[in-house]
Amino acid sequence: MxxxxxxxxxxxxxxxxxxxxxxxxxxxxxxxxxxxxxxxxxxxxxxxxxxxxxxxxGRRALGLGGDGGLQSEIRRAAAQHLHELQLRTGMAVHLAVPEGSEEVYLDKIGDRFAAAMASRVGGRQPIHFTTGGRAMLAMLQPEHADALVRDNLASPESARGWTLDGLHRELGHIRKHRGLSIDRTGVLSKNFTSAAMAVRGPEGPVAAISVCPQSRQAPLERVAPLIAETVRRTTADLFG
Incomplete structure (x- = not known):
């Protein structure tokens, strides 16, 4: 072998x-x-x-660590734009990247409200389970998305309430809404909701930027243009 x-x-x-x-x-x-x-x-x-x-x-063959190479470039390119997004919305802001079937948090910006969340820099979640993860999955061909989530959906514990059909319906909804992924169920805590969009590279999604408001009733659709602008600026700084 x-x-x-x-x-x-x-x-x-x-x-x-x-x-x-x-x-x-x-x-x-x-x-x-x-x-x-x-x-x-x-x-x-x-x-x-x-x-x-x-x-x-992949990163292992190229000698890149978990925070090296492209991930460090993404974090640098997004840093200022994430801070501006947080100031303009008053919401907690996350930057995450895909790693196989998982989403890994690279950055988290906010005040005491953000500190109360379960998320942490370096933390991981199944990619199908988060708002940002689904924003990235929506950019992939269905068969590629299936390959990434197949193991996660194999058992009730790792599926966390999701089925393949339900996930594809949600990804279709995200595509229909120009990449905007909204979760009102509260992944990070029962008290929080979130909205996210993915950063697209030449070969597909490389990151996701998400916001979490303090109120579950916050009109997340209204901040979509601000998230999209942050994604656009990050993409421009990252890829030119």
């Missing part, structure tokens, strides 16, 4: 190399089913990343 994994990783001879399953199988001369199984294992271990455009080297 180690030899086969090495054989596949060697096919990605450059940092920018992108290959689909057929190309990997052809280059390594491995059966397609074997290549697919090993590719998915490498993705789960962060040696490779998988998007709708194919497979590329």
């Amino acid at each position: 180690a030899e086969r994994m090495t054989l596949i990783l060697d096919a990605f001879d450059r940092r920018s190399t992108r290959l689909n399953l057929q190309e990997v199988a052809g280059l390594t001369r491995l059966p397609r089913s074997t290549a697919h199984r090993i590719l998915e294992q490498l993705v789960n271990l962060h040696w490779l990343d998988h998007t709708a455009l194919g497979y590329t080297l």
Whole structure:
């Protein structure tokens, strides 16, 4: 198995190399089913990343830690814009990134109200379970989203009330509303609601920016333009 994994990783001879399953199988001369199984294992271990455009080297293969590389760039690009969003809305603001089937919080801005939330920098949640996570999933092809959430939805404990059909309905609703994801059920606490939008990179979503008001009755739709502007500015600073 180690030899086969090495054989596949060697096919990605450059940092920018992108290959689909057929190309990997052809280059390594491995059966397609074997290549697919090993590719998915490498993705789960962060040696490779998988998007709708194919497979590329992941953060582990590139020598990037959990807060290194692109994640540090995202945090730097978003920092000032997150502070402005917090000042303009008075809400707690989160920045999160996708890591496989999870969402990881990179930043959290706010006052005592924000401190009362269960979220923390470095904390993780199943990607389907958060407002920001679903905003990112809505940008993916359905089959890619399915692959990310399949294990999370396999048991009632990890599914946390979600089903695949219910999730797809919600992702469709988010797409219909131009990427705005709203959760009024209170993921971080029963007292909080949230709204989020995703930051799109050249290959798909790279982050999500979310806000949490102090009141469950807050008109979250009204702050959508402010979230969208924060996403736009962050995207411009990050990718030009």
